[in-house]
Amino acid sequence: MAAAPDHKPTFAALSLSERLDKAMPVLLVPLLVVLGFLAIGTPSSWMTLTVSGLAMGMMIFIMASGLTLVFGLMDVINFGHGAFVSVGAFVGVSVLIALGDWTGTASLLLNMSAVFLAVVAAMMVTGIMGWGFERIIVKPVYGAHLKQILVTVGGLIVVEQLIHVVWGPDEIFITRPETLKGAITFAGAAMEKYRLLAVAIGLVLFIAMRMVLRRTKIGLIVRAGVENGPMVEALGYRLRMVFIGVFVAGSALAGLGGVMWGLYQEVITAGMGEKMMVLVFIVAIIGGLGSVEGAFIGALLVGLMQNYVAFLEPKLALVSNIALMTAILMWRPQGMLPVVKAK
Amino acid sequence: MSEPILTLNNLYTDIAQYHILQGVDLQVPRGQVTMLLGRNGVGKTTTLKTIMGQWTAKSGEILYNGQEMTQMPVSARARAGIGFVPEDMGIFRDLTVEENMILGCTSGPLDPKRKDWLLGAFPALGTFWHSEAGNLSGGQKQMLSIARAMAEERQLYLIDEPTKGLAPAIVSTMAQALRELKAQGASILLVEQNFSVAKALGDTAAVMDDGRVIWNGDMAELATNSDLQERLMGLSMEAH
Numbered sequence: 211m212a213a214a215p216d217h218k219p220t221f222a223a224l225s226l227s228e229r230l231d232k233a234m235p236v237l238l239v240p241l242l243v244v245l246g247f248l249a250i251g252t253p254s255s256w257m258t259l260t261v262s263g264l265a266m267g268m269m270i271f272i273m274a275s276g277l278t279l280v281f282g283l284m285d286v287i288n289f290g291h292g293a294f295v296s297v298g299a300f301v302g303v304s305v306l307i308a309l310g311d312w313t314g315t316a317s318l319l320l321n322m323s324a325v326f327l328a329v330v331a332a333m334m335v336t337g338i339m340g341w342g343f344e345r346i347i348v349k350p351v352y353g354a355h356l357k358q359i360l361v362t363v364g365g366l367i368v369v370e371q372l373i374h375v376v377w378g379p380d381e382i383f384i385t386r387p388e389t390l391k392g393a394i395t396f397a398g399a400a401m402e403k404y405r406l407l408a409v410a411i412g413l414v415l416f417i418a419m420r421m422v423l424r425r426t427k428i429g430l431i432v433r434a435g436v437e438n439g440p441m442v443e444a445l446g447y448r449l450r451m452v453f454i455g456v457f458v459a460g461s462a463l464a465g466l467g468g469v470m471w472g473l474y475q476e477v478i479t480a481g482m483g484e485k486m487m488v489l490v491f492i493v494a495i496i497g498g499l500g501s502v503e504g505a506f507i508g509a510l511l512v513g514l515m516q517n518y519v520a521f522l523e524p525k526l527a528l529v530s531n532i533a534l535m536t537a538i539l540m541w542r543p544q545g546m547l548p549v550v551k552a553k
Numbered sequence: 554m555s556e557p558i559l560t561l562n563n564l565y566t567d568i569a570q571y572h573i574l575q576g577v578d579l580q581v582p583r584g585q586v587t588m589l590l591g592r593n594g595v596g597k598t599t600t601l602k603t604i605m606g607q608w609t610a611k612s613g614e615i616l617y618n619g620q621e622m623t624q625m626p627v628s629a630r631a632r633a634g635i636g637f638v639p640e641d642m643g644i645f646r647d648l649t650v651e652e653n654m655i656l657g658c659t660s661g662p663l664d665p666k667r668k669d670w671l672l673g674a675f676p677a678l679g680t681f682w683h684s685e686a687g688n689l690s691g692g693q694k695q696m697l698s699i700a701r702a703m704a705e706e707r708q709l710y711l712i713d714e715p716t717k718g719l720a721p722a723i724v725s726t727m728a729q730a731l732r733e734l735k736a737q738g739a740s741i742l743l744v745e746q747n748f749s750v751a752k753a754l755g756d757t758a759a760v761m762d763d764g765r766v767i768w769n770g771d772m773a774e775l776a777t778n779s780d781l782q783e784r785l786m787g788l789s790m791e792a793h
Binding site: 427430431433434437438440441442443444445446447448449549 | 605628647648657701
């Protein structure tokens with residue numbers, strides 16, 4: 211048998227460009243913000259647009275986080291995810307309308323309690339719905355992408371029609387609770403209060419999600435499962451149980467995103483979730499399927515890009531996100547922070 | 554001799570349209586190291602994966618501690634005390650060495666005594682404890698895969714070619730760790746191409762060909778009988 215070569219391997223220090231390449235996804239958000247500043251010129255408009263871009267990004271992130279984990283864990287493409295957004299919005303808004311007395315007075319406590327209850331109701335309903343959706347619609351088509359697409363789109367249509375049955379065919383207009391109306395002015399820039407709240411909720415959720423994924427055993431199992439599910443099973447964990455948990459949590463988060471998006475737009479329709487899915491898929495893809503961090507960065511990029519471009523060149527707003535996706539995929543075909551190996 | 558920890562009776566496994574296992578009969582005696590030998594492509598890896606449940610047997614039975622477990626889910630087999638080190642090592646690259654080890658313990662936190670023992674056996678793991686496992690070298694990954702399977706006490710270890718592509722110094726570290734594992738009372742079913750390792754570690758041996766076990770007996774007998782080796786495997790161990 212040949213002897214081992216007589217040298218010790220050494221680690222070469224990474225060059226600047228290699229280190230930059232590694233850090234690039236994280237640096238893209240501040241980079242885009244700076245570019246936006248240079249292109250827009252007026253600090254007050256830039257600040258308003260940045261806050262609204264971040265708010266939009268956070269809401270998309272909340273909707274996309276579940277989708278990306280569900281794909282990563284079980285290789286399931288769920289086009290029905292948008293259904294949870296719509297149902298969440300309708301349930302949440304119904305609660306807010308029922309609590310009209312609480313939302314109509316200018317009391318922060320009552321307003322926030324109403325929003326809190328609306329969110330809890332929406333997340334409970336969409337969480338339970340997610341459990342049923344997984345059992346009835348997704349479970350029979352594990353491992354078959356084409357069937358998954360057909361059957362989950364079917365599920366989405368059924369749910370949308372059920373919304374029409376329960377809430378009627380019309381869109382519902384909703385005004386935000388009193389204390390969340392209006393804007394605060396800071397250094398000459400007007401920033402809507404609600405958008406600031408959305409940014410705060412998104413940040414808290416992202417940090418909490420990261421903590422769960424990094425610091426808890428169940429988070430370890432989820433991350434390991436995204437990377438190599440069969441090995442997680444071979445170590446003795448029931449991956450399907452973990453997957454159901456993630457599916458339910460992701461559905462509930464989509465419901466939360468639906469309530470937040472409804473309050474942001476101040477109007478809800480049965481098709482709103484389906485419309486959001488385009489952005490949600492763009493975010494999940496450019497972030498790298500299976501990566502919560504990637505989805506977070508991707509969502510902020512999409513939100514900022516949309517707002518900056520809509521201000522600078524309204525006609526380009528529609529293509530801006532597709533252009534962003536194209537550019538990122540040309541740079542990194544697996545997305546910015548890929549965790550799922552090509553199957 | 555006491556009842557074997559694992560018995561395979563007439564096991565058949567298909568992968569797609571291929572009949573890979575065609576009636577495997579095998580016994581793994583308790584507290585011993587059993588070598589599973591044979592040329593490439595005769596079904597050694599498939600045998601381990603069928604025992605683990607990653608492939609489902611088409612027919613035949615798998616008795617573990619006397620209990621039929623042919624239809625048991627993979628995770629239940631692991632919790633019943635089977636540790637698995639797959640051929641591709643199954644390392645979670647994005648997780649740190651520590652996190653990989655934590656996942657090796659299904660029933661609680663990593664026992665500090667066991668951790669000390671494992672880090673004593675594989676010092677490199679201690680050095681890279683907080684690094685991402687994807688940055689480890691091939692040999693270190695192999696050590697991590699074995700250490701992870703040993704992270705809590707299991708009764709039976711299925712280990713697929715642990716020394717493949719490793720430098721000799723690492724091979725002897727690995728062999729020493731497996732010896733210590735056996736000394737603690739574990740049973741091991743080991744697929745191994747490296748004959749000096751097989752000779753040094755094996756108590757009993759089973760040789761496979763064409764999806765069946767064609768010979769089994771004492772490793773010592775096989776190791777000293779080059780005619781037998783020639784006949785069973787088409788090559789002589791001494792040549793290596």
